[in-house]
Amino acid sequence: MQVAFDDYVWAAGVATELVNTTTEVWRGDDHLPDLAALVAFTDLHGDGAGALSELARRARGLHAVHALRTTVRDLIDHPDRDHLITGATTLTSPAQGTTLIPDPGHENRTRWAAPLRDGATIADALSLICGIGILGVVHTLGEQRFRPCGAPTCRGAFIDTTRPGRRRYCMPGLCGNRINVANHRARQAATRIDSE
Numbered sequence: 001m002q003v004a005f006d007d008y009v010w011a012a013g014v015a016t017e018l019v020n021t022t023t024e025v026w027r028g029d030d031h032l033p034d035l036a037a038l039v040a041f042t043d044l045h046g047d048g049a050g051a052l053s054e055l056a057r058r059a060r061g062l063h064a065v066h067a068l069r070t071t072v073r074d075l076i077d078h079p080d081r082d083h084l085i086t087g088a089t090t091l092t093s094p095a096q097g098t099t100l101i102p103d104p105g106h107e108n109r110t111r112w113a114a115p116l117r118d119g120a121t122i123a124d125a126l127s128l129i130c131g132i133g134i135l136g137v138v139h140t141l142g143e144q145r146f147r148p149c150g151a152p153t154c155r156g157a158f159i160d161t162t163r164p165g166r167r168r169y170c171m172p173g174l175c176g177n178r179i180n181v182a183n184h185r186a187r188q189a190a191t192r193i194d195s196e
Ligand SMILES: [Zn+2]
Pocket: 149, 150, 151, 154, 155, 156, 157, 169, 170, 171, 175
């Protein structure tokens, strides 16, 4: 498989999803506990062509994926530009050079891409994706896009690839709702106190 450099938004999204599967974020419950969960993760967040899922189905590299989560999380937690560039460059080491691949959207046009070296594992593939995602975001959007989740009770983190750059939560549907529910309860409690 190859990772196109202009797919950095997708790649950064995979990095965000990956770091938010840990026991730290889910309070002791690992969301990537085994290879079946890893296959499901790649089916959900993969490249569309199924190349990532295929690598996950080869059933090796789970420990390396767990180690990768820690590395990527450390980069998001310390978003110094040089640190991000150095760390993400190391993550791209499973690439074998740089190439051009056909652009599916435009006949006779090409895209810059990094091909994965032969014999690479799912951990190598995810490492390359995270590396390109981080480098693409630093290059295009800046290092202020690497942030902890804004929900006070959440230990998640994310890379914000939205155009305005005002994303607040690691899992917007979940963490945003937690805040809304908490605010709603606080308002109800305040109303009860007022009316007593
Ligand atoms: Zn969160």
